[in-house]
């Protein structure tokens with residue numbers, strides 16, 4: 001059976017970006033909006049209870065669970081890439097650390113040929129998306145959909161020891177990573193409210209779902225963009241085995257994320273002609289940058305046995321799990337109401353840098369002995385903690401390419417990490433930073449030993465070899481449909497319109513020209529907030545930015 005329905009806007013993907021767009025584009029009531037989501041409902045305690053992301057991390061009901069290609073930079077290892085496949089997308093399964101990025105990141109986006117994306121341009125959209133714990137200020141919003149909380153009073157006491165150590169080393173405390181500067185050490189702000197996850201499904205989509213002009217279809221997998229000449233006029237999608245198509249009179253907007261937006265473009269004949277010909281896909285438009293330019297943050301954890309109890313002591317024993325559960329159920333408090341990423345820092349690993357180049361995580365627990373499944377609730381059976389680092393602005397680039405004409409087949413994800421000398425040099429500096437921190441008081445007072453990689457791992461070669469053997473994604477895939485002025489090296493223009501085609505935009509983390517210095521959920525929401533304005537005020541914007 002084939003059904004055909006007509007809408008003004010069709011959005012593919014109800015993730016961090018897609019839910020923002022669905023709300024904003026349907027708000028006036030004037031436009032008919034269709035939101036297609038390949039996954040299903042987010043009504044699960046594992047999604048809503050913050051620490052449940054330890055479970056959804058490997059749950060195929062909510063997760064695409066990609067395996068990436070063997071990566072030479074990681075010693076030929078394959079890696080595991082979770083991505084949200086559910087209302088809210090990855091914002092429903094992520095670790096909820098809320099970081100905008102450095103001001104310089106967005107000024108670099110603008111310098112890369114994207115007028116209107118500098119820090120001063122994007123700040124109003126960051127503010128629009130949030131209700132911040134500091135309230136309305138020059139840097140923060142007080143009335144936006146997503147609540148950003150300060151868990152300082154709730155985090156494990158070990159986090160304060162980490163912060164004292166940073167102070168001891170002359171690293172400034174940073175009480176607001178999303179304010180004047182990213183530099184310094186502090187407690188991570190979290191998109192959590194009253195012990196519940198603030199996903200974009202909860203904050204943007206749910207309040208809009210009662211609108212008659214918004215149609216949301218779940219378990220609806222978009223398979224192809226329909227074109228009339230160069231204009232996108234609709235989408236074909238599958239619900240189970242049933243094929244459907246929907247018509248868009250104004251625009252088709254891809255918000256399927258950094259893996260699936262480029263995949264859908266390629267399946268629709270937009271990409272590198274040689275690659276498309278391999279799969280007998282008719283060429284709609286030659287756009288070689290589709291799927292190229294993939295960036296991500298790649299981190300490695302160092303593990304430390306502790307002389308004093310850590311979160312392991314609370315969460316490993318059965319009674320501890322029961323107690324944590326009771327605290328959550330009766331008070332919405334305790335470790336289940338938080339991320340395990342509790343404290344951290346943005347640091348400069350060498351003199352002369354304008355902006356931090358290293359993100360450090362301090363997690364007051366460890367999980368070396370457990371499999372990927374439910375690891376956050378099954379930490380190691382002894383007192384221990386971990387610290388990890390990743391370079392903020394890696395220069396390596398990978399790719400996403402189809403490896404089949406079947407729209408249900410996974411694309412080939414080639415991360416290509418550590419493929420530049422700069423990124424390799426950062427590994428040495430990151431390791432040195434972690435060891436400087438753990439050797440300083442008061443953290444050094446409670447470190448019994450570094451047990452992974454351990455004291456035998458000292459030389460530059462050993463540190464690099466260890467990184468290649470153990471490092472993994474921090475889940476910040478981006479830049480695969482990058483915005484820019486040149487169609488030879490980018491996919492969308494500064495208005496997020498696909499080069500050379502009409503009525504087709506990409507709005508998600510794939511349009512970042514460079515990955516931001518921190519976590520990618522907040523900047524993805526900002527991109528969608530700004531995109532909604534560009535779409536609704538297309539004419540005014542064109543006039544202001546010729």
Ligand SMILES: Cc1cc2nc3c(=O)[nH]c(=O)nc-3n(C[C@H](O)[C@H](O)[C@H](O)COP(=O)(O)OP(=O)(O)OC[C@H]3O[C@@H](n4cnc5c(N)ncnc54)[C@H](O)[C@@H]3O)c2cc1C
Pocket residue numbers: 012013014015016017018036037038039057082083084085086087088089090091093094095096097098099220221222223255256257258260261264474475476477508509510519520521522524
């Ligand atoms: C495990 C994990 C932890 C993370 N932790 C953090 C963190 O602590 N802080 C942070 O800032 N960021 C974090 N991130 C990253 C952040 O969540 C993402 O960068 C952000 O959510 C990306 O948003 P997006 O809109 O680009 O894509 P997504 O949110 O992934 O949305 C894409 C949506 O499109 C749907 N879709 C895909 N293909 C199709 C199709 N063909 N048809 C229909 N629908 C389709 C998907 O199912 C999904 O719902 C984490 C990510 C993961 C996976």
